[in-house]
Amino acid sequence: MPKLTGGQVVARVLKQYGVPYVAGIPGHGIWGLTDAFLDEESRIPFIQTYHEQSAVHLADGYYRVSGKPMVAVTSIGAGASNTVLGLATAYSDSTSVLVITGGPPTYMRGHGVLQELDRHTDNGFPRVAEAVSKRSWVANRIDELPFILHRAFNTMLTGRRGPAHIEIPYDLQAEEAEVSLHDLERRLPVGRQYPDPEAIDRAVGLLAGARRPVIVVGGGVISAEATDEVRALAEAWSIPVVTTWNGKSAFPEDHDLFIGSVGQTGTIHGNYLAANADVVVAVGCRFTDWSASSYSQGKSFSFPPAKLIHIDIDPHEIGKNYPADVGIVADAKPTIAAIVDSLPATVPDRQTYLAEVAERKAHWEEQLSTRRDTDRFPFTLQRPLGALRKVMDRNGIVLVGSGNTQGAVKQTFPVYEPRTHLTTGGFSSMGWPVPAALGAKLAAPDRQVACIVGDGDFLMTAQEIGIAVQHDIPVVFLVQDNSGYISIRGGQKNATDRHIGTEFNRPDGSAYSPSFKDLGKSFGLESFRVDSPADLESTLKNAFDSHAPAVVEIPTDRDLASPFVAGWMDFPPIARITDERRDEYRQNRANEQHL
Numbered sequence: 001m002p003k004l005t006g007g008q009v010v011a012r013v014l015k016q017y018g019v020p021y022v023a024g025i026p027g028h029g030i031w032g033l034t035d036a037f038l039d040e041e042s043r044i045p046f047i048q049t050y051h052e053q054s055a056v057h058l059a060d061g062y063y064r065v066s067g068k069p070m071v072a073v074t075s076i077g078a079g080a081s082n083t084v085l086g087l088a089t090a091y092s093d094s095t096s097v098l099v100i101t102g103g104p105p106t107y108m109r110g111h112g113v114l115q116e117l118d119r120h121t122d123n124g125f126p127r128v129a130e131a132v133s134k135r136s137w138v139a140n141r142i143d144e145l146p147f148i149l150h151r152a153f154n155t156m157l158t159g160r161r162g163p164a165h166i167e168i169p170y171d172l173q174a175e176e177a178e179v180s181l182h183d184l185e186r187r188l189p190v191g192r193q194y195p196d197p198e199a200i201d202r203a204v205g206l207l208a209g210a211r212r213p214v215i216v217v218g219g220g221v222i223s224a225e226a227t228d229e230v231r232a233l234a235e236a237w238s239i240p241v242v243t244t245w246n247g248k249s250a251f252p253e254d255h256d257l258f259i260g261s262v263g264q265t266g267t268i269h270g271n272y273l274a275a276n277a278d279v280v281v282a283v284g285c286r287f288t289d290w291s292a293s294s295y296s297q298g299k300s301f302s303f304p305p306a307k308l309i310h311i312d313i314d315p316h317e318i319g320k321n322y323p324a325d326v327g328i329v330a331d332a333k334p335t336i337a338a339i340v341d342s343l344p345a346t347v348p349d350r351q352t353y354l355a356e357v358a359e360r361k362a363h364w365e366e367q368l369s370t371r372r373d374t375d376r377f378p379f380t381l382q383r384p385l386g387a388l389r390k391v392m393d394r395n396g397i398v399l400v401g402s403g404n405t406q407g408a409v410k411q412t413f414p415v416y417e418p419r420t421h422l423t424t425g426g427f428s429s430m431g432w433p434v435p436a437a438l439g440a441k442l443a444a445p446d447r448q449v450a451c452i453v454g455d456g457d458f459l460m461t462a463q464e465i466g467i468a469v470q471h472d473i474p475v476v477f478l479v480q481d482n483s484g485y486i487s488i489r490g491g492q493k494n495a496t497d498r499h500i501g502t503e504f505n506r507p508d509g510s511a512y513s514p515s516f517k518d519l520g521k522s523f524g525l526e527s528f529r530v531d532s533p534a535d536l537e538s539t540l541k542n543a544f545d546s547h548a549p550a551v552v553e554i555p556t557d558r559d560l561a562s563p564f565v566a567g568w569m570d571f572p573p574i575a576r577i578t579d580e581r582r583d584e585y586r587q588n589r590a591n592e593q594h595l
Contacts, residue, residue: 001180006142006172007032009179010100011042013149017184019071019098021062021442023047023055027075029102029115032173034073047438047471050463052079054435056086056163057461059097061436064422065397065443067225069096069156076102076170077115080125085429087132090163092426093246094219096156097163099133101125105171106140126167134162139169142177150187158189160314161223192224193313195330195338202326203281203309204342210279210307212353213239216262219246219425220284220312221332227251227418229336230283236340238350239281240357242270244291245410245425247284253414259357260364262300263291264569265407268367269360271300271567281309284332287321288426293567295321297591300567311335322593371560372412375533378555381408381480381562384536388450388478389413391540395420396448399437401457402428403487405480407563409452431460437475438467448476448544454561455481455504455513462519468549469524475550476543477520482556483511490562495571503558511558520551529553 004012010033014022022044026034037044049055052074059070074080080101090097103123104113110122117124129136135155137148145168152164207213221230227250234241234251240259241251251258260267262274274280275298285291293299303322310317310324311332318327328335371382381404392398394416400409400423415421422440424432437451458479468475489502504512520527526546528539530553543550568588573581 001178003176003178005032005036005174005176006139006145006168007034007036007174008039008042009142009145009181010149010168011036011039011044013146013181014071015042015044016181017149017153018068019044020068021045021047022071022073023049023058024073025049025052025055025075025079026073027079027102029076029079029170030073030100030173032170033100033168047467049435049467051461052082053086053431054461054464056083056090056097056099057432057435058439060086060090060095060432061399061422061439062443063095063097063439064436065419065440069098069153070439071098071100073100074102075115076104077117077125080167081128084128084132085431087129087163087165089424089427089429089432091132091134093424094161094223094426095163096161098152098156099129099163099165101129101165101167102173103138103167103169106169107171126165129165129167132163133165136165136167138167139172142172142175143179145172146179146182150182150184153184154187160220192331192334195328195335199326199328200335200338200342203328203339206279206307206309206326207237207281207339208344211348212273212277213237213279213281214259214274214277215239215241216244216274216280216282216285217241217247217250218244218283218285221247221250222284222418224284224313224332225418226283226332226336229333229340231255233281233336233340236343237347238354240273242266242274244285244288245423248410248423249415249418249421252416254416256354256358259361261410262567263293264565264567265410265563266291266300266566267364267411268564268566269357269364272360273357274300275302277306279307279309281311283311283336284313286312286317289570292321294570294588295593296568296570296588297593299588299591303593367564368412376557376560377533378557379530379533379536380560381405381556382412383533384478384480384530384540384554385409385412385452387536388452388540391537391544392450393448396450397422397440397444399423399433399440399449399451401433401453402430403454403457403485404490404562405452405454405457411563411566430457434458434461434477435464435467437477438464438473441473441475451475451477453477453479454486455479455483455516456485458516465520465525465549465551466523474546474548476540477525477551478554479516479551480554480556480561481513481516482558482561483513484558486558486561491571495573495577497577516551516553520553526550527553530555
């Protein structure tokens with residue numbers, strides 16, 4: 001067995017396991033590990049970020065495009081604590097990232113060493129990490145590091161995906177021991193989790209009697225690489241398909257059977273058709289309040305009378321928010337394939353149903369065009385999205401920030417291939433898209449990558465555009481500038497009839513914005529500002545044609561900076577709100593299904 005430092009053990013294992021990049025900030029608590037990335041036997045490209053949170057987001061973006069985990073490393077204490085939002089985002093969205101943090105020396109835990117959290121418990125950070133990771137470990141000996149590492153990768157790459165965290169005390173990183181490294185191939189299960197045949201028979205039986213079925217596609221379909229199977233099911237029995245936040249891109253949006261999305265900022269026809277379905281096949285989705293209109297009966301879904309076939313790899317999700325007539329715990333890919341293979345030979349006549357689908361889609365397109373196709377200036381949120389779709393390749397990748405931009409892209413920007421629309425559909429983390437876009441481009445260097453982000457979201461991690469220049473990562477950053485957190489402003493006004501802390505204003509009340517074009521230029525990016533609708537498409541095209549990191553500043557109307565509200569969200573209005581609005585809220589609240 002070779003004699004290696006703990007840092008060398010970890011670095012060699014990561015390289016052996018195929019980790020393509022490591023991102024982070026090499027503070028004092030992680031020096032023993034980062035030094036090992038310089039050794040020939042364990043050399044892995046290191047991407048220095050400007051904030052530890054961004055290192056995790058970058059790795060998250062890489063995984064969402066490639067399906068392969070990347071690693072983020074940070075120091076003890078402050079550096080480790082800065083990873084929490086990144087871990088929480090990955091945990092909520094079920095994406096695989098490995099975060100390795102330094103820890104106090106094993107022989108000094110509890111002494112309150114530099115950056116140790118020690119007042120509630122000795123070395124308290126691992127308890128924080130436990131809440132936002134699928135599994136967290138603290139190493140106590142060098143020779144157990146291979147054992148921890150192969151289990152971390154097993155955790156990330158099997159079942160419901162999620163991030164893993166490992167704390168390595170910095171004395172273990174520096175000291176040596178004779179260690180046997182573990183190969184990964186024999187530490188992972190072979191194949192996929194197949195469904196129970198009885199469950200398949202029951203699901204097919206329900207579908208066979210359905211007159212208005214709908215398929216709801218969640219992010220689990222993409223993780224399971226089951227997009228072809230879902231399409232086969234939809235086409236075999238002419239079943240319309242809606243998507244959740246993280247399910248967007250799992251079904252081609254120019255397909256006749258695509259009917260948009262569900263939830264508060266879903267599409268009007270998507271919500272209507274899902275709410276009026278008699279059988280719903282939900283695949284890899286967890287029915288969050290955001291995608292289920294806070295469970296208000298008839299807004300997005302109607303369980304009952306509708307029957308639910310719920311397919312998920314995680315038994316925790318079956319029956320959690322809605323009762324399942326058939327709950328199937330299995331991998332989505334073989335499960336949908338088994339349903340398709342078991343369908344009766346006689347295909348139901350759905351001409352009337354599909355004619356209704358086409359009519360409702362046409363009505364939605366008319367409504368959408370009023371904001372997408374207007375040439376008013378400053379722009380609506382939707383107008384630049386229509387232009388961007390014309391400019392980008394079919395397989396181009398968009399990463400989308402939270403808030404109004406997130407909803408507008410969901411409704412307005414069609415995507416056609418898996419892993420081409422990435423957003424924080426579970427945690428809706430501001431600050432995520434800029435570093436995540438860098439990771440996405442590293443995973444797909446030959447494809448266009450655009451980061452679509454509001455100004456408030458952009459400003460949380462704007463500094464990371466410098467990484468794009470340092471490492472020549474040609475992402476195009478579209479900053480939709482409406483001078484504030486306007487999504488929050490809209491929610492506040494609906495709930496309270498006034499707002500606070502949401503607009504970026506000068507003392508005289510006029511709108512305040514930095515020059516994002518000048519900001520991009522100061523970081524060394526190709527930088528543009530669109531000051532006329534006539535220049536919109538050409539400017540976007542020039543940004544991509546530069547084949548360099550680019551910022552495009554897009555002035556956006558504060559009062560037209562929202563998606564259409566197609567569903568409902570349970571935001572309780574305060575007491576002074578008018579009786580009419582409170583009555584409407586009470587009615588929706590009374591319709592919530594707490595089952």
